[in-house]
Amino acid sequence: MDADRSRADHAAATFCFEVGQLAALFDALRARGYQIVGPTRRDGAIVYDDLQSADDLPDGWTDQQDAGRYRLTRRSDHARFGYVVGPHSWKRFLHPSALKLWSARRSKGGFEVIDDAQPEPSFAFVGVRACELAAIARQDQVFLEGPHVDRVYAARRQRAFLVAVDCTEPGGTCFCASMGTGPGVERGYDLALTELVVGDGHRFVVRVGSQRGAEVLADVPHREATADEARSAAECVQAAAGRMGRSLDTTGLKEALDEHAEHRHWDEVASRCLTCGNCTLACPTCFCVTVDDTLDLTGNAAARWRRWDTCFSLEFSYMHGGSVRLSPRSRYRQWLTHKLASWVDQFGVSGCVGCGRCITWCPVGIDITAEARAFSEAGAPPASGAAATE
Numbered sequence: 215m216d217a218d219r220s221r222a223d224h225a226a227a228t229f230c231f232e233v234g235q236l237a238a239l240f241d242a243l244r245a246r247g248y249q250i251v252g253p254t255r256r257d258g259a260i261v262y263d264d265l266q267s268a269d270d271l272p273d274g275w276t277d278q279q280d281a282g283r284y285r286l287t288r289r290s291d292h293a294r295f296g297y298v299v300g301p302h303s304w305k306r307f308l309h310p311s312a313l314k315l316w317s318a319r320r321s322k323g324g325f326e327v328i329d330d331a332q333p334e335p336s337f338a339f340v341g342v343r344a345c346e347l348a349a350i351a352r353q354d355q356v357f358l359e360g361p362h363v364d365r366v367y368a369a370r371r372q373r374a375f376l377v378a379v380d381c382t383e384p385g386g387t388c389f390c391a392s393m394g395t396g397p398g399v400e401r402g403y404d405l406a407l408t409e410l411v412v413g414d415g416h417r418f419v420v421r422v423g424s425q426r427g428a429e430v431l432a433d434v435p436h437r438e439a440t441a442d443e444a445r446s447a448a449e450c451v452q453a454a455a456g457r458m459g460r461s462l463d464t465t466g467l468k469e470a471l472d473e474h475a476e477h478r479h480w481d482e483v484a485s486r487c488l489t490c491g492n493c494t495l496a497c498p499t500c501f502c503v504t505v506d507d508t509l510d511l512t513g514n515a516a517a518r519w520r521r522w523d524t525c526f527s528l529e530f531s532y533m534h535g536g537s538v539r540l541s542p543r544s545r546y547r548q549w550l551t552h553k554l555a556s557w558v559d560q561f562g563v564s565g566c567v568g569c570g571r572c573i574t575w576c577p578v579g580i581d582i583t584a585e586a587r588a589f590s591e592a593g594a595p596p597a598s599g600a601a602a603t604e
Contacts, residue, residue, distance in 0.1 A: 228419055228443075229420040229421075229438055230419050230437055230438070230439040230443055231418055231420060231435060231436040232417050233417060235435055237267065237268050238434045239434050240340075241433075242430045243375065243377075245433070248336050248337065248375055249264065249336060249337050250265045250338045251307060251339055251340065252270075253295070253297065253300070253341045254270045255286065258286060259284065259286065260277060260286065261300050261301065261302045262302040262303075262304065262306070262339075271340075272294065272297060273292050273293075273294055274291065274292045274293065274296075275289060277385065278386065279385040279386045280386040280573075280579075281387065283574065283579070284575070291416075292411070293416075294409065295341055295379045295407075296382075297383065298381070298384065298388060298570075299569050299570075299571060301575055303349065303498035304339055304342065305349070305499075307339070307370065308337075308353065309364075310366070312521050312522075315520055316517070316518050318516050319516075320513070334366065334370050334373065336373040337373065338377065339374060339375070339376050339377065342376050342378045343378070343381050343390075343397070343399075343569075344378070344380070344381060344390065344396035344397055345390040345397075346567075347395075347401070348396070348567040349498035349499045349567045350371075351402060352499045352563065353499060353501060354371065356501050356561070358371065375404050376402065376403045377403070377407065378403035378423075379408070380397065380407070380408040380409075380447070380450070381396055381397035381398075382397070382409065383454065384459065385459055385570060386460075387460060388460065388568065389458055389462050389568040389570060390567060390568035390569065391456075392458065392461040392568060393462060393568035395568055396455075396567075396568065397455055398451040398455075399421075403427070404422075404426055404427035405423065405427045406420070406422075407419070407420055410446055410447060419439050419447040459570070460581070462568065463587070464554070464564060466590065467554055468555040470589045470592065471551045471555040471589055472555055477589065479589065479592065480543045484541065484542040484546055487526075487545075487546045487578070489542045490577060491524030491526040493575065493580075494572075495524065496571040496572060497553075497572055498569060499553075499565050500524075500565075502522070502524060503520050504520075504522075504523035504529070505519070505520055505521075506518070525539075525545060525548050525549050525552070528540070531545075550586070553565040553566050554586055566582065
């Protein structure tokens with residue numbers, strides 16, 4: 215009850231600290247044992263990686279994105295979070311791409327299973343956008359709220375401290391506003407920041423979303439935000455909502471996709487799709503995996519690994535006798551209809567949060583908003599005749 219009351223008290227207040235206090239925020243997180251992960255510039259992109267200090271943030275950098283296109287460029291100011299989102303999502307830390315399930319070694323009496331489990335890290339995620347918070351909530355449904363809880367995800371998720379940041383610079387492939395997932399942060403965070411760079415001033419308006427968020431902020435020099443600062447923060451987010459590069463009307467979309475499973479447009483998009491799986495790897499909500507068994511050269515040690523997989527691969531739908539989805543048409547249809555239709559049947563929400571990563575990082579620039587719109591605007595579903603050959 216006291217923790218709930220504290221959250222309510224802080225939720226009614228808005229605070230502020232200067233950009234120079236980011237170092238104090240990092241110190242407060244590290245003092246509590248958190249491994250700080252956030253945006254940094256590397257290999258021509260802004261990626262999520264370990265941060266040693268606030269100096270590792272992408273000071274004065276932004277990104278320009280469109281279908282199949284990503285470029286870094288300098289800003290005219292020193293904003294630390296003045297970019298959109300890069301190729302990485304937070305799922306690579308909560309739902310690791312490669313996870314050893316168990317290992318075993320041959321012994322004289324047979325074999326012994328080795329207990330090589332490691333303690334799960336405590337992450338502090340810095341710079342989480344609203345669409346990414348929505349994506350984490352989608353993954354929570356998959357890994358925590360079903361009949362089988364994923365122990366690794368559960369441990370990492372419970373320990374994670376989330377420093378969210380309102381998005382004030384939407385990109386060319388963003389459409390979170392139309393999905394109801396951004397650009398403003400509303401829930402699911404410990405601390406939420408809005409970056410204000412006005413003239414010579416550079417500060418962060420701060421909202422507290424949890425008791426531990428309040429405890430961390432207490433170690434960072436701050437003050438109550440003025441009415442002008444709070445209003446400026448809200449106006450920045452509102453302006454961003456009106457500058458989205460794309461939009462997706464989901465009204466009747468699930469029904470349209472269900473009705474047009476044999477529409478000829480699947481052939482058209484399949485003629486462009488490389489089935490590379492980039493969209494699923496960049497997507498913050500996709501969760502498909504496969505399991506590999508490995509054996510060393512001596513034949514004395516074995517291990518079982520869980521690895522990310524993609525529904526665009528032939529092997530993903532392999533059953534006894536062969537793969538079920540042989541054609542690019544069937545594999546793209548599986549991905550799009552699951553993301554925007556059958557996901558709703560499973561979890562009650564869309565599997566898409568409007569981050570635009572699948573558009574940006576598609577080598578041929580296939581646009582999920584355009585493809586979905588094609589089916590929404592289609593009339594009576596004409597059959598393509600391809601179903602029998604899949």
